[in-house]
Each structure stands twice: as C-alpha cells, then as structure tokens.
Amino acid sequence: MMLPHTAVLEITAQCNHRCVFCCCPWEHSVSKPKAEMDTNEWKQIITAYRTRGVRYVTFTGGEATLRDDLPEIMDYAYKLGFTVGLVTNGRAVTTKLLEFLQPRKVLLSISVPGIDTFKEHTGVDNIEHVLSLFDECKKNGVNTVANIAVTKKNLAELYENISIPILHGADYVLLNRFLPGGRGMENTDLLLTVDEINEMLDVAESVLERAGLNGHVGTELPYCIIKNPKKYERLKIASTCGAAKGFFVTDPAGGIKVCNHSPENLCNWREIDKLATNEYWLRFITRSYRPKMCDGCNYTDICDGGCREAAHVANGSVSANDPCFGIL
C-alpha cells in the first residue's frame, strides 16, 4: 500500500525536558515503549517507507538528539532521497550536529515555549541556549522553525515569544495551540479559550507581517471559531486533520499511529500493509470522524471540527468535540 508523504519518526521516548504541554501518549495513558528500535531497524523502516511513497521524514521523540545514532540514521534517510526534518528542544544540539545538518539540508524545528515562561513550561532554564541556537543556525546556513506551543501561561508574552526567535534568525514560525494529551492531561488549565485562540492568531499575524515572514498554525482549528479568517495573510491556518492522509507516526518501538497525539497503536511497522484494512486508519483516511455538533455545517468540506486525536484523548472519542469547546 502507499503511505502518506510524510513519516514522523519518534526515534526515542527519552527526553531531557519536562514540558507541561507534552502530548506524547506515553507520558499519560500508555506505558513507555520498553525496547526502542536499534539503528538497523530504523534503517529498515526508512527503506520500507521509501518504497511506499513516503518522501519526507521528520525525526522527533521524546528528544531525538538524545540518540547517538541520530546522525547515522538521518544520513541514511537523506541518501535515500528523503527530505529530512528534525524537531528538537535544542538542549543537546551542538555545533557539530549543526555542521552535520547543513549539507543535508535538514530543517530544524526548535521548541520555544515562552521566553520569560520558558522554564515554567519546560522545567529547564535554557532559553539563552535555545536562542543562541537560532543565531548559530543562521550563521551555519541551517533553516530553522520557531516551534511555539501556545498556552494560557505564555499567551501574554506571545508577541515577544514570536519576535525574539525571529530576531535571532528563525526563518519560519509554527504555532501549536496547547491540546490536552500526554503530560498535558495533567495541565488542562493551560487550554486556550476560543477568544484566546483568536488573540493568538491576531498576535502572530501582526508579528509576521512586521517581520515579513510566514508561519502557520500546526494544530487544526475548527473553522467556525475563527472570527475573521479573511484577515490572515502571513499566517496559514489549517482546519482539516492531516493524520493518516498527509503524515503518520512510527513510535520508538516501531508501532504505527495516525498522529503524535494518538494513544492507539495500530500495528507494528513490519505489518504496515495491514493498515489498508485497519478500521481506525480508514476512519482517518475517509474523514469519518466528524463530531455531531458539525451536522449541517456549511464548512464540512474544509474543516474536521478541530483536532480529532485531542478530542479522542480529552473527550473519549475521535468524533467527540475539540477540547476548545470544553472537556467532559
């Protein structure tokens, strides 16, 4: 069977941050993968995906840079013709790693959840290092994304939170509104209201316009909550879910999931062709997960009613309401 164009590889469950918004399912509802796959198995996976139509791989975790063999595996993917991305909190990123990334055109997505509130969000006092990484990447010709999880705690400093990484050299901005899941299930008070989500969009648009940069909102938003969708020129906003359609996830033990948020392990990668008949997978492929509250809505063609896996984790079903409408 053919797979989505992007494979997200959760190469390890280890992490050196303790982010309050972390959505990794093993931080809450499911146990941590016991045995992580070795270098060779990851290479086998990458090969298998290549023959099934995948063209982009994004390495993440946990914290992907904690694996010593990350460069070897990334290099393997690059040489097979993949475009490679790396999502990181930056703490273990070294100059040597950046020098490795640059010729392979790896796009580095660095988490910056707050400036003043960075430690409060991550448990680590590391903002200076993270910002210096953007500088160093710019100097070394590595393209960067400032990956900002927006919560109730950092909304007040969002203008700074977006501006400062840009001033340090970030090429692009990715906003992820906080969604319950993983460790985040213990911190649901961080959830933004609909008004706060709109405030987030307005602030981001104004910074991006000022800096002449583009960005987008990673977590899909229900179209109906966006008060004035026509006003956003620099900020792209998605309202449909890409899980199983544009991307899919392989966890550290080789389990296949539709998305990072998902607690559902569908099969092992060695049985990946079984996805073609997997009901959960097909539900995402066919978009058969629309919430009841969306019945009769005119925007169903362009909107999935928000994040389906966040609805699943927080409200019990993939066709439940997005958490922005409340948690049951």
Next chain:
Amino acid sequence: MKKMSKKELDKALDAIKELRKEKAFGGTLPYHHAMCYSMRMPSYSKWDKIPGKYVCKCCGGAFGRGDKANQESIQQRYGNFIDKEGFLVISDSTVEEMIHNIKTCRDAGFDAKLDFHCSDCIRDKQLPPMVFRFRASKQNDYTVSYPDIFGESFEKDKMIIGRRAAVRIFPLWQYNICGGFLSSLRESSHYRINYKIDLNPDGTAQIAESSLRPFNKDDGVGAFDRRSAKRDDDRNNISREWGELPFFDILKQLRFKCDKKNQEVELITENMSAEVQAFINCVEVGNIWGEFDDEATSLEMDIYYSPEETDFSHKARIWLNGLNTGMSYEGKAWQEIFDALTNILGVSTGEGEL
C-alpha cells in the same frame, strides 16, 4: 537576556524585514514536513484573490485577482518558485505536487489542465477548488480533485464535468505517482523488471516472495532496466532504484502457466480480479533465465511493460494502484516547475474543453 520593549521589538522586526530583502538573509523555507501536522488546504478566504483570471467551472462566475500570475503573489499564497535571488521557495507542497503532475503529463504528451471553482461554489456546493484533468485515452478522462477529498463519492465530480468519464478521487500522495508513471511510459520503449518465480508441481508458478521486496543490489532481485532514463546523478539513481517496484499487491496475485516442453511461461488471465486483469493487459512475460527442466523449482523471468502495445487506459489504472517513482526535484527542475505553473495559471481560464 536584555528585555526589549514593544517599541524596540517592532523596530528590530522592521529591520529584519529589510534585511531579508538582501540575498544572504532571504531565501527559503520548506515548512510542510517541519511539524507533526500537515497543512492540507489553502485558506479559501484568499481563493478569490488567486493570481490570474478564472471562470468558475460550476457557476460560470469570474474570479481571480485579474492580473497575470507573478512570482511574488504565488510565493505568498499557493505555490513554489525560484525567487529573484535564485532561492527555492516552497510554500505549499500540495500545489507543488499538482504542478508536478500537470507538467509531467504534458511532457508525456497528454492533454492536462486545471479547472477552477470559485469560493462560493467551494463553500456552498462543497466542490473542490481545483480539478485536475488529463486525457488518458479517447474513451476516458481521468479527473482528480484538489485538495483530495477522502471518501467522497466520485459521482459528484462526474456530474460537474458532465462527460463520460472514468473518475476517481484519490489521496494526494498518489498525484506524484501518476505523473511519474505517465512520464515513464512515454520515455521508455520498454520497461523491464526481473523477478524470481517459484514453480509448482501442477505446472503453475507465481512470483517468489523473495522478489516481492525492494531492489537488492547484492542479488539483483527486483532490478529493472529502463531505456532513455534522462537523469543519472547519484541521487536520482537511488530514487529510481527504490522507486518503481512496489506494486506488490498486484504482483502477488499473478499466476503463470509453465510449459516446460516448449520452455515457455505465460500469464494466466482467467479468473483474475479486474485490477489484476488491467495489469496483465499491459505487461508481457519476457526472457526466462535459469535451468527450465523437470527438476527446476524456480526461475528468473523478466516482465516487460510495453506502453505502445496496449490501451493506455489500462496503465492509468495501474498508477492508481500504487506505483511510486520516487521522483525528487532540486535546483533547475524547480524552475521548470515554476515555469509550468506560470503557464498553467496563465492559460487555464476555464474556457474550452480538453
């Protein structure tokens, strides 16, 4: 860290904007794989401002910004291009793939075009913003909706187009497949893949499990030979080696009749699914390698894909079922894609028929 006031921040951001106009700070960002969530659709709120001038295929209404498509507007909204400084700018991978296919279809000598719907029809009648069409044969038009609408009934499109058409809406990542395959059909006078087959005592055979896996340089299984391969740099060699093999689901179902007396192997065509039948219609068994005697339990065999000899529409169905060319573009190729984009947006006004 020095704290900056809002005023100071704004001043610095303004400076950044200026700085980015310079070559060293300008440039590029492929964003679509940078995150765990995929951008699936453009914002329809901007759709009516798409560069160029269009007539809605559904209601006949005019839309578009009216001016000729240009690099800057495409950069900001929908597509990929090489900017003035020669940097690759990627802002929407989905459009990239659309253009890829139109370009390769056209290169392959097939008519291909985009039809557009206005934002009112997209919203009110739930139509796709773009419909990608190409003429696969005199009998069949293949139509692809963009963005992909998973699980939607295809009758909707059939109705819109209003023609006798074989229509299928299929996932985005297969767009790439179709273009590459069309291209390869035209580029090749033949197309050969080498497989090992297992012989059964009853005189039938099937492709060995060991062949139903990616090409292995060590044993040569799965190797193929395509004439007229245009590009031969290292990276593309890798793409080709890994790319064009995996329609394993169909291959698994193939059955062969072995005539040891006459040293012949032929494909069994009876009682096959429509999918396999379509496949069989455009392939033939080629050379057989190995000792073909009473003791033989396996052989090596070439299967040829011969585009000139069969109706193309059968082949078109094959790419729907999952060929992957693994094509990748870099450098100059992007300029070609952008040229194709400009050309397409310039000519595709919704007037006329294929």
